[in-house]
Amino acid sequence: MSFGKGCHLHLIDGSAFIFRAYHALPPLTRKSDGLPIGAVAGFCNMLYKQIEANKGPDAPTHVAVIFDYSGKTFRNEIYDKYKANRPPPPEDLRPQFPLTRDATRAFNIACHEVEGFEADDIIATLSRQAREAGGRCTIISSDKDLMQLVGGGVEMLDAMKNKRIDADGVREKFGVGPERVVDVQALAGDSVDNIPGAPGIGIKTAALLINEYGDLENLLEHAEEIKQPKRRQALIENADLIRLSKQLVTLVDDMDLDFTLDDLELKAPEPEPLLSFLTEMEFRTLTKRIADQMGVEPPAIEVSAAPVDTPDAPPFNAGKYEWVKDVDALTKWIERIYERGYVAVDTETTGLDTMRVDLVGISLSVEAGEACYIPLRHKESAGDDLFASDALAEGQMNFDVALTMLKPMLQDESILKIGQNMKYDAKIFARVGVDVAPIDDTMLLSYALHAGLHNHGMDALSERYLDHSPIPIKPLLGAGKSAITFDKVKVADAVPYAAEDADITLRLWQMFKPRLHVEQVTTVYETMERPLVPVLAQMEMNGIKVDRDVLSRMSNNFAQKMAALEAEIHELAGRSFNVGSPKQLGEILFDEMGLEGGKKGKTGAYATGADVLEDLAAEGNELAARVLDWRQLSKLKSTYTDALQDHINPDTGRVHTSYVIAGANTGRLASTDPNLQNIPVRTEEGRKIREAFVADEGKVLLSLDYSQIELRILAHIADIDALKQAFRDGLDIHAMTASEMFDVPLDEMTPDIRRKAKAINFGVIYGISGFGLARNLRIPRKEAQGFIDRYFERFPGIRTYMDTTVEYAKEHKYVKTLFGRKIHTPEMGSKGPRAGFAKRAAINAPIQGSAADIIRRAMVRMPEAIYGMPAKMLLQVHDELIFEVEEGAVDAVTKVVRDVMEGASMPAVKLDVPLIVDAGVGVNWAEAH
DNA sequence: CTCGTCACG
DNA sequence: GACGTACGTGACGAGT
Numbered sequence: 038m039s040f041g042k043g044c045h046l047h048l049i050d051g052s053a054f055i056f057r058a059y060h061a062l063p064p065l066t067r068k069s070d071g072l073p074i075g076a077v078a079g080f081c082n083m084l085y086k087q088i089e090a091n092k093g094p095d096a097p098t099h100v101a102v103i104f105d106y107s108g109k110t111f112r113n114e115i116y117d118k119y120k121a122n123r124p125p126p127p128e129d130l131r132p133q134f135p136l137t138r139d140a141t142r143a144f145n146i147a148c149h150e151v152e153g154f155e156a157d158d159i160i161a162t163l164s165r166q167a168r169e170a171g172g173r174c175t176i177i178s179s180d181k182d183l184m185q186l187v188g189g190g191v192e193m194l195d196a197m198k199n200k201r202i203d204a205d206g207v208r209e210k211f212g213v214g215p216e217r218v219v220d221v222q223a224l225a226g227d228s229v230d231n232i233p234g235a236p237g238i239g240i241k242t243a244a245l246l247i248n249e250y251g252d253l254e255n256l257l258e259h260a261e262e263i264k265q266p267k268r269r270q271a272l273i274e275n276a277d278l279i280r281l282s283k284q285l286v287t288l289v290d291d292m293d294l295d296f297t298l299d300d301l302e303l304k305a306p307e308p309e310p311l312l313s314f315l316t317e318m319e320f321r322t323l324t325k326r327i328a329d330q331m332g333v334e335p336p337a338i339e340v341s342a343a344p345v346d347t348p349d350a351p352p353f354n355a356g357k358y359e360w361v362k363d364v365d366a367l368t369k370w371i372e373r374i375y376e377r378g379y380v381a382v383d384t385e386t387t388g389l390d391t392m393r394v395d396l397v398g399i400s401l402s403v404e405a406g407e408a409c410y411i412p413l414r415h416k417e418s419a420g421d422d423l424f425a426s427d428a429l430a431e432g433q434m435n436f437d438v439a440l441t442m443l444k445p446m447l448q449d450e451s452i453l454k455i456g457q458n459m460k461y462d463a464k465i466f467a468r469v470g471v472d473v474a475p476i477d478d479t480m481l482l483s484y485a486l487h488a489g490l491h492n493h494g495m496d497a498l499s500e501r502y503l504d505h506s507p508i509p510i511k512p513l514l515g516a517g518k519s520a521i522t523f524d525k526v527k528v529a530d531a532v533p534y535a536a537e538d539a540d541i542t543l544r545l546w547q548m549f550k551p552r553l554h555v556e557q558v559t560t561v562y563e564t565m566e567r568p569l570v571p572v573l574a575q576m577e578m579n580g581i582k583v584d585r586d587v588l589s590r591m592s593n594n595f596a597q598k599m600a601a602l603e604a605e606i607h608e609l610a611g612r613s614f615n616v617g618s619p620k621q622l623g624e625i626l627f628d629e630m631g632l633e634g635g636k637k638g639k640t641g642a643y644a645t646g647a648d649v650l651e652d653l654a655a656e657g658n659e660l661a662a663r664v665l666d667w668r669q670l671s672k673l674k675s676t677y678t679d680a681l682q683d684h685i686n687p688d689t690g691r692v693h694t695s696y697v698i699a700g701a702n703t704g705r706l707a708s709t710d711p712n713l714q715n716i717p718v719r720t721e722e723g724r725k726i727r728e729a730f731v732a733d734e735g736k737v738l739l740s741l742d743y744s745q746i747e748l749r750i751l752a753h754i755a756d757i758d759a760l761k762q763a764f765r766d767g768l769d770i771h772a773m774t775a776s777e778m779f780d781v782p783l784d785e786m787t788p789d790i791r792r793k794a795k796a797i798n799f800g801v802i803y804g805i806s807g808f809g810l811a812r813n814l815r816i817p818r819k820e821a822q823g824f825i826d827r828y829f830e831r832f833p834g835i836r837t838y839m840d841t842t843v844e845y846a847k848e849h850k851y852v853k854t855l856f857g858r859k860i861h862t863p864e865m866g867s868k869g870p871r872a873g874f875a876k877r878a879a880i881n882a883p884i885q886g887s888a889a890d891i892i893r894r895a896m897v898r899m900p901e902a903i904y905g906m907p908a909k910m911l912l913q914v915h916d917e918l919i920f921e922v923e924e925g926a927v928d929a930v931t932k933v934v935r936d937v938m939e940g941a942s943m944p945a946v947k948l949d950v951p952l953i954v955d956a957g958v959g960v961n962w963a964e965a966h
Numbered sequence: 967c968t969c970g971t972c973a974c975g
Numbered sequence: 976g977a978c979g980t981a982c983g984t985g986a987c988g989a990g991t
Contacts, residue, residue: 618989619970637970640991646971672972675987701983705975712985715974723973747975800981809981870979881982885975889983915975915983 040099040298042171047087047097048160050178051104051148054083055137057197059130064563067319070379071453071477071550073129073563077136078320084144085327087177087196088306097175099167099301102141103159104150107134111153112285119285122231124904128474128571129563132450136318143314145306147296154292157182161288164191166298175201181210182230185218185288212244220253223283232285233278235271242268253283308333350544351406353505358536359409360528362432367439370401370409371446377403379453380446381543382473384462385410385535387522390710391464392578392686392693397524398531399443402539405547410535412528413439430528440469447473455479457495457542460570460698464578474571479542481566482549484699485558489851489861489882493699499541502548507541508534561858564945565893566698572896572910573696573706580691581713581911581921581962587729588678595674602667609660616667619645626653626660648812673717677726684711696913703882704858704889705915714914718966730962732921737958739908739927740965741934742917744953745770746888747802753949754855754883755838759831764950771795777831778824797828801835802884804877839880846879854886855946856894891952892916895941902937906930919962931956 040046058079065075084102091097112119126134141148151159160176160183167174168189176183179195184207187193193202200206207215211222224243226234238246246268250256257276263269272279308331315324316336328335361367374380381402388394395414402408415430446452448471456462459478466473483493491497499507513526513534523531553559607613611629614621623643627634632653637644647668653661684692692711700707708714716730717723732738748770752760763773772786775794781787793814800810807822814821829836843865846852851861860882864875892913899910899918907923908930918938922930938954959965 615989617987620990640969642970644970668971672987676973676985680986697984700985703983705983707984708974709985712974715972715985717973719974742975803982804980806980808979813981873978873980874982877980877982885983888975917975 040167040170040172040301044098044167044170044172044298045095046099046163046167046172046174046298046301047091047101048163048174048176049084049087049100049102050156050160050176050180050183051102051137051141051150052156053178053180054080054102055130055134058083059127059133063560064129066559066563068551068554069319071553072378073133073475074136074318076130076133077140077318078323080137081140081144081315081318081320081323083196084140084146085323088144090199096303098303099298100303101147101149101163101301103156103163104134104138104148105156106150106152106154108152110155112155116281116285118231120230122229122905124901127901128568132475135451139314140318143306143311145304145311147301149294149296151292151294154289158289158292159294161186161290162292162294163298163301165290167191170298172298182222182286182288184210185215185222185286186290187215211240213247217247217252219283219287220247220256222286223253223279226282227286230285232282233275234282235275235279237267237271253279306331312336350547353503353537353540354406355508355533355537357406358533358540360432360532361409361411361434363434364438364442366409367411367434367442370403371442373403374401374446374452378451379403379455379477381408381455381539381546382447382462383456383535383538383542384465385523385531386465387524391461391468391695392580392689394465395524396465396469397522398535399439400535400539402536402543405544406540408536408540408543410532410539411439412531414524415526415528415531416524418525432528440471444471447471450475453477455542455546457498457538457545460574460577460696463570463574467574467578476567476570477546477550478567478570479545479549480699481570482546482553482562485562485566485858486549486552486556487861488699488704488859489702490863495538495541495545498545503541503544505541508537510534556859558857558859560945561856564897565704565856565858565890568897569698569893572900573698575900576910576912577693577695579909579911579921580686580689580693581919582690582731582733583681583685583692584729584731585682585685588682588726591725591729592674592678592682595670595678599667599670599674602663602670606660606663606667609663616664617671619643622664626658630660632658669720669722673723673726677717677723678729681711681726681729694912701889702860703886704854704860704893705885706889706913708913713912716962724963727963727966728961732960736907736921736923737927737960738911738962738965739920739922739930739934739956739958740917740962741920741931741938741954741956742914743888743892743938744955746891746916746952747884748798749948749950749952750855750884750887750891751802751835751838754887755832755834756949757832757834761949767953771798774798774828778827793824797824800825801828802881804839804880806873806877842880842883843876846875852879852882854883854890855942856887856890858886858890860886888916891941892918892938894945895938898937898941899934902933903930906933908934917966919965927958931958 055076059076062075062079064073065078066072067074138148149159164174164176164186168191174191176193177196178193183193187207188204204215207218211218213221221240221243224235224238225240226232246256250259260269260272312324312328316338319338321338325335383400384396385398386394386396397414398410398412400408400410412433413436415433417428417430447454453475454473455477457479459476463473480493483498496507499505513530514520553562603616606616610625614625620642622645626632627643634643650661650665654665686693694708694713695710697707697709717726749764752764763770771794772783772791775781775786775790776783778794779790781790796810796814805825807818807825810825811818811821842852846862846865850863850865851859853859862875862879864871865879907926909921910918911921912919935954935956939952942948957965
């Protein structure tokens with residue numbers, strides 16, 4: 038049947054379907070290999086619903102799904118900033134694009150995209166053809182850019198709201214008929230697509246003007262006549278931009294297409310290709326539903342494909358690993374990787390500082406027992422050679438050739454790159470211009486599965502799960518002063534070591550990946566571990582600018598004060614000794630001066646901690662007081678003002694910390710080399726160090742932190758009405774607790790009573806004990822216990838929470854955060870003092886862990902949220918994020934970041950309390966905090 | 967390499 | 976009845 042009168046064409050906006058599906062569904066993955074599949078699932082469901090919903094009398098005769106071609110379009114040539122604000126699609130969505138095309142074809146529906154054009158242009162062209170042939174056309178989309186096409190038998194249909202949009206609907210939205218929509222859009226512009234338009238003119242004003250002057254050209258010609266000076270000026274000054282905008286928003290409706298309307302004729306889906314596609318995607322429910330509807334037997338979905346059990350994994354054999362020396366050998370590996378769809382990757386470098394080391398070689402593995410090493414920059418001479426030469430060793434590919442060959446594979450959306458601690462390798466690759474994606478990380482898989490049970494380093498995992506001790510690196514590099522870097526290792530020695538790491542990584546992945554579902558931590562891994570890798574890698578590469586001179590001046594200052602104190606201390610002690618030695622200090626205080634004090638078990642040394650010295654100082658001991666002063670300065674100098682200077686990268690002038698994703702059992706990050714999560718703030722003197730952390734010229738540091746996030750989570754989890762209400766009312770929570778506990782009205786609150794309540798609030802989070810609170814508040818233990826009893830009396834829900842949590846931990850040997858993170862508590866139920874530790878850790882973990890989850894979720898969403906804004910995320914300090922922002926953009930960035938942070942629990946968890954984020958700005962961190 | 971100490975949330 | 980006790984981290988210097 039040739040398309041004509043009586044025919045009805047349905048054009049589905051494929052990209053809109055994909056994004057809607059992606060955002061509507063959790064990040065599902067294919068069970069057998071972890072391929073992200075949520076958007077495809079949603080897409081198929083929407084397509085199927087669309088088919089089912091259109092079987093009535095108004096059924097289409099012709100259907101097509103139209104997609105955007107990935108890449109630049111002709112509009113970018115007209116205007117280079119077109120859609121430049123659009124963030125790139127999420128990493129786990131990209132591999133799903135081709136699959137949605139496959140899905141469309143599997144449903145036996147025509148599917149088209151054209152290079153250099155947008156889907157909207159194709160839709161415009163087809164709808165015009167349909168109209169001219171005398172038929173009808175329904176565009177299934179709610180995109181306002183398509184509204185210009187409505188009329189003359191062309192309508193739109195919002196599939197979500199099931200609402201048809203005709204010419205009246207367009208008038209409602211734009212204030213003008215479809216034929217004038219582009220004029221209004223050209224004037225109003227569009228910040229999402231970066232259409233400039235005229236400043237200060239929105240849709241309302243634009244419609245008003247167009248209705249008054251008939252069309253855009255006439256309006257521009259008569260712009261001088263406009264009464265309002267602002268509008269007149271905007272139109273006159275921006276006439277060219279407005280005409281350009283019109284060009285951008287006007288859809289091309291006369292494309293040369295290599296298919297006709299007749300090719301889009303609706304055909305019934307064929308059971309075979311459709312069901313085999315759905316089975317391949319492992320969509321159980323949909324496969325069954327469609328099979329039933331077609332009246333055929335649903336095919337079985339066997340999920341044992343690749344990993345699951347690998348009882349026949351071959352034993353480790355380092356002799357079997359391949360030394361890749363030339364293009365032919367590497368080509369073969371790349372071909373195998375494409376056959377497989379995944380590869381384990383590991384990089385060897387000249388050190389551990391990712392910002393400075395060189396890439397020395399790359400290892401790959403696609404199957405247990407089979408791995409290769411591609412040496413690239415090994416030096417000629419071996420370690421025993423006295424004069425190491427700079428010449429490259431034999432048997433290595435040219436560095437650039439190898440990278441050029443590997444780069445497309447490493448960046449290919451359809452190839453999963455598996456690594457152990459991929460953040461490290463991703464940073465190394467980023468420095469040679471390769472953006473590795475998508476990735477899986479065995480360290481993070483283990484973290485999601487086993488947090489609390491053991492560490493997640495490769496050696497430990499290999500021993501524990503593969504019963505294999507990896508080849509140690511020590512014999513290759515040596516130790517101490519004579520240690521060499523990996524590029525000095527003989528290639529023949531490097532091959533088995535390096536290739537084995539890839540082999541181990543692959544085997545661990547095969548073992549761990551299927552366990553995610555079994556342990557119900559897929560969502561944890563997919564939303565809070567894996568997507569964090571590129572985010573943290575970027576933050577670490579950003580670094581934060583540190584002013585060396587500020588630190589250096591402080592160091593000198595501290596050194597002088599310390600010298601003076603040291604002399605004073607020696608004077609008081611009656612002899613000279615090392616003030617930094619707790620052992621010597623203890624002997625002086627307790628033996629020579631004969632003060633009261635006890636030994637501390639294991640080493641037999643006296644305890645001289647701050648608490649001990651403070652007690653002595655309070656009794657009037659001058660020596661103890663001076664040592665405390667000295668210690669504070671010593672700490673600040675050695676750990677901060679001195680050490681920090683050594684961490685300033687000479688190339689960037691910035692300090693690049695490294696975040697440990699799988700370090701803390703609770704889900705918190707840890708910061709190392711240097712630790713930027715413990716920069717002083719509590720004392721005036723220490724806080725000055727933060728003045729050395731500065732923003733680049735023209736920029737400021739912006740700090741946003743969650744207010745009382747752990748107490749809010751406690752209020753939510755333990756379901757304490759009084760606390761929840763207090764947070765909703767924005768009350769001072771410690772004062773409110775104090776008032777409740779000590780029967781003091783809020784307006785009679787004293788700082789001291791509030792301080793006690795604050796200590797109790799924190800104590801609760803940590804699994805309070807009378808002893809601990811007594812020590813913290815320096816009050817008699819009995820009194821502390823009285824406070825605690827009173828607290829539980831007033832908030833009985835807290836006790837219930839603690840009891841049920843401990844019971845849960847006893848039974849399951851793990852606890853869970855609000856977002857499903859499991860924290861294992863293997864010590865639970867053991868005897869002795871360890872029982873107490875385990876109990877308190879179990880009480881604390883869901884609280885601290887949920888807070889950690891929330892900021893992780895915020896961080897994962899941040900790059901997209903601030904995309905296109907002149908802002909960089911630099912640091913995370915547990916409940917605080919620090920950004921470097923161009924001065925003029927501070928307000929805009931603050932709003933966006935605050936929204937993301939305050940909404941980070943959604944949609945997974947709707948908290949009963951609001952999350953509140955405080956913001957600060959300054960030229961340095963001291964000001965911003 | 968372990969311990970004591972102390973910086974942070 | 977005694978025992979040890981706030982939760983989670985990392986870095987430094989001393990001393991083995």
